[in-house]
Amino acid sequence: MPDALRLDRVSYTYPSAQGPALHDVSLALGEGEMVVLAGGSGSGKSTLLRAACGLAPHFFGGTLAGHVRVWGRDTRDEGPGQLADAVTLVLQDPEAQTVMNGVRAEIELPLESRGMRGPALARTVEETALALGIADLLERPVRTLSGGELQRVALAAALAARPGLLLLDEPTSQLDPVAAEELLAQLRRLNEDHGTTVVLAEQRLERCLAAADRVIALEHGRVACDSTAAGFVRWAASRCPELVPPAARMMSLAGLDPLPVTVKQARSLLRRAGVAPIGAAPGEEERGSPWRRRLKRRKAPTAVLALRNVWVEWDDGSGGTVTALRGLDLELRRGETVALLGRNGAGKSTLLRVAAGIVQPARGAARAEGDVALLVQTPSDYLLHERVVEELAPDVAVAALGELGLAHLAEADPRDLSGGERQRLALGVVLAGRGIGAGAPPPVVALDEPTRGMDQQRKRELAERIQALADQDAAVIVATHDVEFAARVARRCVLLGGGRVVADGSTTEVLAGGRYFTTEVARVLGPGAAAVLPEQGAPLVRAALASAVATGREVAAL
Amino acid sequence: MSSFVPVFRPTGSALHAVRPGVAAAFALAPCVAALTFDHPGVLAAALACVVVTAAAARVGRELRRAARLAVPLALLVAAINPLVSREGLTLLARGPEVPLYGQLDLTLEAVVYGAVAALRVLVVVLAFAVCSAAVDPDDMLRGLRRVAPRSALTASLATRMVPLLARDAERLSEAYGLRAAGVGDGRLRKGAVVARALAAGGLERAMDTAAALELRGYALGTRRSGRAPRPWSADDVVFAIAATAMVAVAVGAAIAGIAAFDPYPMLRADRGPSEAAFALLLPALTVAPFALAVRRRGTLRHHGCHA
Numbered sequence: 001m002p003d004a005l006r007l008d009r010v011s012y013t014y015p016s017a018q019g020p021a022l023h024d025v026s027l028a029l030g031e032g033e034m035v036v037l038a039g040g041s042g043s044g045k046s047t048l049l050r051a052a053c054g055l056a057p058h059f060f061g062g063t064l065a066g067h068v069r070v071w072g073r074d075t076r077d078e079g080p081g082q083l084a085d086a087v088t089l090v091l092q093d094p095e096a097q098t099v100m101n102g103v104r105a106e107i108e109l110p111l112e113s114r115g116m117r118g119p120a121l122a123r124t125v126e127e128t129a130l131a132l133g134i135a136d137l138l139e140r141p142v143r144t145l146s147g148g149e150l151q152r153v154a155l156a157a158a159l160a161a162r163p164g165l166l167l168l169d170e171p172t173s174q175l176d177p178v179a180a181e182e183l184l185a186q187l188r189r190l191n192e193d194h195g196t197t198v199v200l201a202e203q204r205l206e207r208c209l210a211a212a213d214r215v216i217a218l219e220h221g222r223v224a225c226d227s228t229a230a231g232f233v234r235w236a237a238s239r240c241p242e243l244v245p246p247a248a249r250m251m252s253l254a255g256l257d258p259l260p261v262t263v264k265q266a267r268s269l270l271r272r273a274g275v276a277p278i279g280a281a282p283g284e285e286e287r288g289s290p291w292r293r294r295l296k297r298r299k300a301p302t303a304v305l306a307l308r309n310v311w312v313e314w315d316d317g318s319g320g321t322v323t324a325l326r327g328l329d330l331e332l333r334r335g336e337t338v339a340l341l342g343r344n345g346a347g348k349s350t351l352l353r354v355a356a357g358i359v360q361p362a363r364g365a366a367r368a369e370g371d372v373a374l375l376v377q378t379p380s381d382y383l384l385h386e387r388v389v390e391e392l393a394p395d396v397a398v399a400a401l402g403e404l405g406l407a408h409l410a411e412a413d414p415r416d417l418s419g420g421e422r423q424r425l426a427l428g429v430v431l432a433g434r435g436i437g438a439g440a441p442p443p444v445v446a447l448d449e450p451t452r453g454m455d456q457q458r459k460r461e462l463a464e465r466i467q468a469l470a471d472q473d474a475a476v477i478v479a480t481h482d483v484e485f486a487a488r489v490a491r492r493c494v495l496l497g498g499g500r501v502v503a504d505g506s507t508t509e510v511l512a513g514g515r516y517f518t519t520e521v522a523r524v525l526g527p528g529a530a531a532v533l534p535e536q537g538a539p540l541v542r543a544a545l546a547s548a549v550a551t552g553r554e555v556a557a558l
Numbered sequence: 559m560s561s562f563v564p565v566f567r568p569t570g571s572a573l574h575a576v577r578p579g580v581a582a583a584f585a586l587a588p589c590v591a592a593l594t595f596d597h598p599g600v601l602a603a604a605l606a607c608v609v610v611t612a613a614a615a616r617v618g619r620e621l622r623r624a625a626r627l628a629v630p631l632a633l634l635v636a637a638i639n640p641l642v643s644r645e646g647l648t649l650l651a652r653g654p655e656v657p658l659y660g661q662l663d664l665t666l667e668a669v670v671y672g673a674v675a676a677l678r679v680l681v682v683v684l685a686f687a688v689c690s691a692a693v694d695p696d697d698m699l700r701g702l703r704r705v706a707p708r709s710a711l712t713a714s715l716a717t718r719m720v721p722l723l724a725r726d727a728e729r730l731s732e733a734y735g736l737r738a739a740g741v742g743d744g745r746l747r748k749g750a751v752v753a754r755a756l757a758a759g760g761l762e763r764a765m766d767t768a769a770a771l772e773l774r775g776y777a778l779g780t781r782r783s784g785r786a787p788r789p790w791s792a793d794d795v796v797f798a799i800a801a802t803a804m805v806a807v808a809v810g811a812a813i814a815g816i817a818a819f820d821p822y823p824m825l826r827a828d829r830g831p832s833e834a835a836f837a838l839l840l841p842a843l844t845v846a847p848f849a850l851a852v853r854r855r856g857t858l859r860h861h862g863c864h865a
Contacts, residue, residue, distance in 0.1 A: 053773060055769055055772065055773070058772070059768070059769055059772050079772070079777070080772045080773050080775075081772055081773070081774075081775040081776070081777045081778050082775070082778070084773060084774060084775040088773055089769075089773055091766055091769065091770065093763075093766060095722065095763075096763045096766035096767050096770070097766055097767065097769075097770035098718070098770075099714070099715065099718065099767060099770060099771060099774070100695075100696050100699070100714060100718065101565075101566060101694070101695045101696050101714070101717060101718055102694065102696045104696075105696035105699075105700075109774055109776070110773075110774035110775055113774055113775035113776050113778050114775055114778065115778075141565070141566065141567075142718070143565060143721065154770075157774065158773065158774075161775070353732075356736065358732055358735070358736075373736070373738070374736050375736075376729065376732065376733055376736065378729065380755075380759055380762070381726075381729050381730050381732075381733035381755075381759075382733050382736075382737065383755065383758075384730075384734070384751045384752070384754070384755045385751075392738075393738060415758055415762070429737050429738065430736060430737065430738055431738060432738045433738055434738055
């Protein structure tokens, strides 16, 4: 049986690129393996996937050296279309990869393209839909689907021709935590029950390492690590700390070894060390006492943004009405950092748009003390000119680009920037001269999904920037699906559901003990610990370990 | 802008139930009369056909949405003709002398002909709106694939992508308003800047879509639809006959010289029984297949069958 995927000394250079995106890569994946591709932005993950399905070079052009073989078939001899029954790729943006208007037609298209017809076609469509749990969506128009549903339809269309090798390029980057969990569970089922070999490129590794048989980390287009998940975590801890998942990072900071890969392993490690369950952090009870909270509230500065009983309704395009916000109340104060969480369609973006005055509420009122700067979800929406420097006001452009680390790209076309660079430039477009480059920030800064497709390094930089804005007295509100980022950046979390605030409290109050809207560290330590970040959890683990030793409990060999 | 673009909405009407080619032909048949005749009575009848079709197919909401774009467009056409036309003898108002153009006169004939052109725009835009709302573009693609696969794909992608582009335009326009003060060179107007960004964004998305098509094997070039051929239903036949009849009546009337209309130099429109019959026949041919479908379904229910 040939390997599912075999790369022999593969180098690939995009047309008109200065250097290769993949450099002398050799690897082999066996049948039924679940492989996670890790690495920062620009490390070559997407290019590897494109080469594996033949898009590079058949679609993108460029120069390929070496051989890529899928189930023994060389991509030099067959293009992605011919290889569709052997390998397929699901891209990041589900909207751009759905071609037809109806779900059934979308799944039929690849089968019809291969000449399948009649009862066989109908049966395959039904079976594919059943396998992916989307049978109830078959008669729906694509435009009525949510992001998660759309991604599952894209997955079904990709899998309809029953390829043995499934490649996915950050398929959860636009999904909320619930939809992302569902998609990953689906991939696990495909891998375990149907024997499909899965290669998954991801930035948020904590979500998918548990299911991985193997992790391949890329750096500058080369394979830097090819190991089991445990081996990868060990490698990352020594070579690339930003790739270490939060639970493993907490254990590493606490001095425990070996580092766990999954939440289950981390819990088991703590149990064996005799330190579970972990109690509340010192001082946490005091922080949570009602009278102290009341005192704090009385001392709190006045609100710079107040939304009172805000109702927003949309025409859904087919005559119905969608209520995006239902009597929502929210206040933001100077210097606050607030994370806005919730499922797709919970009303997060609408809330920010109401705050910025783009959307007028049907009922209720939004009052802001001064400007509200809003960075919308798609940074490309701000890129309107032909040179980066033209996007910013001339008097602050140079200073702002310097502060954003984009000075060397001043003359570049904004559309040639990477995702992370676009995001930084968009932030500059919104805040140049008022917090970035010069001036003070506006009283309220709202960011809508600013970490989409960002690697850990860029997220850390963004978190620092947000903190800097808050330090300058701006209230910063960030709508995000990235709970780990929310935990790092926000002091307060607001969870929306069905257009209402369902939880509003300190980050630890809201995130500790949740099922989906929670961090990996909180999952390991449980709600009692009130810790959501590795840096918060590590002292608790250390203290619990010390206490276990002091009370004479045996610390099991770890 | 996305709120102007009608999209397919299955309502279970008789028109939705017929094969896509027939449904499209029926929805667009009034355009033949509208494009062949200048007679206001015929154009009004063609507009009535479109409105009746929309009501009977239960896509009135989509029609109203399209009207939000079509009516201003028609009004613009109606306003421009009297200003640029120098024909007509019935003077309504005498305007100023315009350099290089001459005397700006407003004539009754130019006003009426402007209204005629506006009516024609309305009929064509709204007929296509009804067609978009009542014909499943995926079925249309299947039907067209055999004869014109690339055009079929283009049409299908357009129906999928046009609403997405309209939504992009809204987002870009919003983002433009969110830029920090003093941003931009101030020379380019917002519309031009947004249009350019829209084109660039559309091209980026097109790359992903093209890659997805490549991965799905569309380039393999199979032309036949995979679905089993669908037999002609009674509704298919009736709607096809009605569409053919509308086209035949319009062409026949044109050949016979019925409903002649000359706007210039003075208004002259035929107003005889032939014109009245022609103008009534078009809506009657529109109503007939829906009425027959309702009657047939009633009969089937009476006999305990499912329509």
